[in-house]
Amino acid sequence: MNKILYKEKLSSEVFKIVVEAPLIAQARKPGQFVILQYGGDFGERIPLTIADADPDKGTITLIFQAVGDSTHRLALKEVGDSVDNILGPLGHPTEIKKYGKVVCVGGGIGVAPLHPIAQAMKAAGNEVKIIMGARNKSLLIMEKEMSAIADELIIVTDDGSFGRKGLVTEPLKDLCETWKPDCVVAIGPPIMMKFCALTTKPYGIHTIVSLNTIMIDGTGMCGGCRVSVGGETKFVCVDGPEFDGHLVDWDNMMMRLGTYRPQEQESHHRCHIGLNIPEGEA
Amino acid sequence: MHRSKDELDSLARSQLAELEGKSLSMKDRGQIPVQEMPTQEPEQRIHNMDEVATGYTESQVKVEALRCLQCKNKPCVQGCPVAIDIPAFIAKAAQGDFAGATETIKQSSLLPAICGRVCPQESQCQKFCTVGKMHKDVDQAVAIGRIERFVADWTRENGCDKLPEIAPPTGKKVAVVGSGPASISAAADLRRAGHEVVMFEALHKAGGVLVYGIPEFRLPKAIVQKELDNLTAMGVHIELDFLVGRTRTLSDLMTKDGFSAVFVGSGAGLPKFMSIPGENYIGVFSANEYLTRSNLMKAYDVGKSHTPLFESHKVAVFGGGNVAMDAARTAIRLGADEVTIVYRRTEAEMPARKEEVAHAKEEGIRFLFLHAPLKIEADDKGRVTGVELIACELGEPDASGRRSPVEIPGTERVEAFDTVIVAIGNASNPLIKQTTPGIETNRRGNFIVDEETCETSIPGVYAGGDIVLGAATVILAMGQGRKAAKAMNRYLATL
């Protein structure tokens, strides 16, 4: 049993929880994730990135967006409640080293997993510029934390309600032209990562992405998380979650994410009851 | 023709009335007809997940036990990987001493209720049975597995299962990685010797393939749970959600956490794909994923489970082993209209248990022998629409003695399917190897161990089951778990 010690609503549909998980807190490195399961025999297993950890207190921080049935159920949990099962840390840690100049790009909820990576990149002696994007101002998260790390922080929103109006790829292209980074880390919705990779490709800049495929076990047993990278089938949970963005077959990956769309839509409809998310925002 | 349990039972009763009290000659015994296993009717069972074979009745088991000739040289025993004293337990079953029969079995096998159900008996114990030889038909052999299952079930259901005695504490701590049959047996034998035993399992439920792979309709999960409860009652501590290699490394367990020895039973949980075009389309699953969703995540219970299931109408399953049968029969139960097993060789070469193949046929599974898939096709949304197949013929026997399939050019054609399940086997999970410097593995990633002791290249680290044997069987995994535990107990005594 892993007790929830802290909970905060970061935006209309994004929540932060701090959970007891002493062994994971000790072992985890930036870029790694956990798999949660709750709700007894019938609960789903859902992967979430470890956004932060405190090895002394034995806690990990998770930041998640209530997008569907299981994440909504998680959002309904309160301080003092427990999550039945947490497995981790899973996946390979990010390859943190001194690249020189690093651009970190975070889209939507992707800012959360990006945070520890940006922090570690900075600590490794890199110059770090951060681009954050969201659909609108109310969905922006962790702006303060990110600005504390960044040598420069650029914020964009789709509707211009905060920062520059536009997509993250626009400032990214500018930086590729003018600042010439040595490495780009992009985490966010697949479509965003795809276009970030396409943006950096002509410049030959090493681009790390973190894939959020559908997973079950997270140990390499089911193959449900597989993607095609450089023409080879890879399991995201054990070979990733981070890959060279220029080699990922994005179209196939995005197709596979839609495998259960008909079933998800139905349960999404059911799960909204009780969460008080304004119509249209979820 | 399907015969109900009641019909089979009344038949057995009248047979028993005739046989009991008589002194039976070898010939008399050989002429008793083999007792048919009662099953749920095919029409009914494809709509539920309950066990298909419902087990002998008491009269049936007694009649079946009377068929055994009590051969002096016990040919059947050489076919059992753990050398159960088969005639001895069958003699007790014939007398109605079911608890005694179980006790005899338990000297060699810790999991008779499970092995009685899932052992490929026709290629193990029953293959060597004299009665089968007399009839020149292995199906006429004494139904050793069914008797084993009956006595084990009877003993459990009547509360006669005794927990083994535990030796006084030795003060030594042992780690067992994984919770499949190899690990369950190793943990039991290590605990019996008085060591503190901690079992580490990655998933949120223990039991290994017995829980996430083999479906409920073939092995009720309550039976596996009972074995795990027994372990807990013996004092084994089961730690779930613990991935050795990530949560802690194997070396951490030994150098920092005070474990003097480790048994690794991490199984063969890495699904193989075929590397044909289209394998990553929507609707293509490994059998592991398909079965895990249904079994472990309970996705078959659509109203309750939060894990979604893919809606299938026409399913193709590639492969011919137990895993393929389980996937196909699960698909039928999950509501598919038509399920086809595509196998490159013929029925004779299929590695699946004979009984499962027969059950699959009764359930309307279609078998397409001598065919191989070339390519999976999909629509513009990436959803599977069909499979390109090619016909094969059997060529010359290869090194393993099996005749290998040869594709016949010009026979390519496309058949429509919306779901493809790949069940061509599992390789070993590389995580522990990757995170444990010094552990030696073979070309296929299996741990190399000493044949007598199951010790790996690292002193104090032992391994058994599928991680050593490749995808094998429950009884072999169990046998290795026990062999390793014996050697570990010796090793621990020297520390």
Ligand SMILES: Cc1cc2nc3c(=O)[nH]c(=O)nc-3n(C[C@H](O)[C@H](O)[C@H](O)COP(=O)(O)OP(=O)(O)OC[C@H]3O[C@@H](n4cnc5c(N)ncnc54)[C@H](O)[C@@H]3O)c2cc1C
């Ligand atoms: C390695 C990894 C790390 C992740 N880290 C985070 C994180 O830190 N914070 C966070 O909010 N989310 C994260 N995700 C995504 C998160 O796991 C999914 O949002 C969650 O599983 C959705 O479950 P659900 O039942 O609520 O939604 P569902 O009803 O299952 O799905 C709702 C929507 O989410 C999409 N979806 C389903 N499963 C996934 C998935 N695994 N990844 C992405 N989209 C999915 C569906 O296509 C659908 O559009 C991560 C995923 C992976 C693989």
Ligand SMILES: Cc1cc2nc3c(=O)[nH]c(=O)nc-3n(C[C@H](O)[C@H](O)[C@H](O)COP(=O)(O)OP(=O)(O)OC[C@H]3O[C@@H](n4cnc5c(N)ncnc54)[C@H](O)[C@@H]3O)c2cc1C
């Ligand atoms: C669908 C299917 C049907 C089968 N049918 C039959 C049958 O009818 N008859 C038969 O005899 N055999 C059958 N088999 C084969 C049989 O199940 C296996 O040979 C047997 O289960 C192997 O046992 P094991 O103890 O080696 O490992 P497993 O049962 O594979 O258990 C290994 C366990 O270790 C865990 N694990 C792995 N890595 C780690 C780690 N790093 N840290 C912690 N835990 C870890 C896994 O999660 C798993 O629970 C079947 C297999 C499958 C998949």
Ligand code: SF4
């Ligand atoms: S354990 Fe398996 S092989 Fe051995 S006697 Fe029982 S059914 Fe036969």
Ligand code: SF4
């Ligand atoms: S070989 Fe057959 S008949 Fe002979 S002892 Fe074994 S089970 Fe009985």
Ligand code: FES
């Ligand atoms: S989640 Fe099952 S193999 Fe990656």
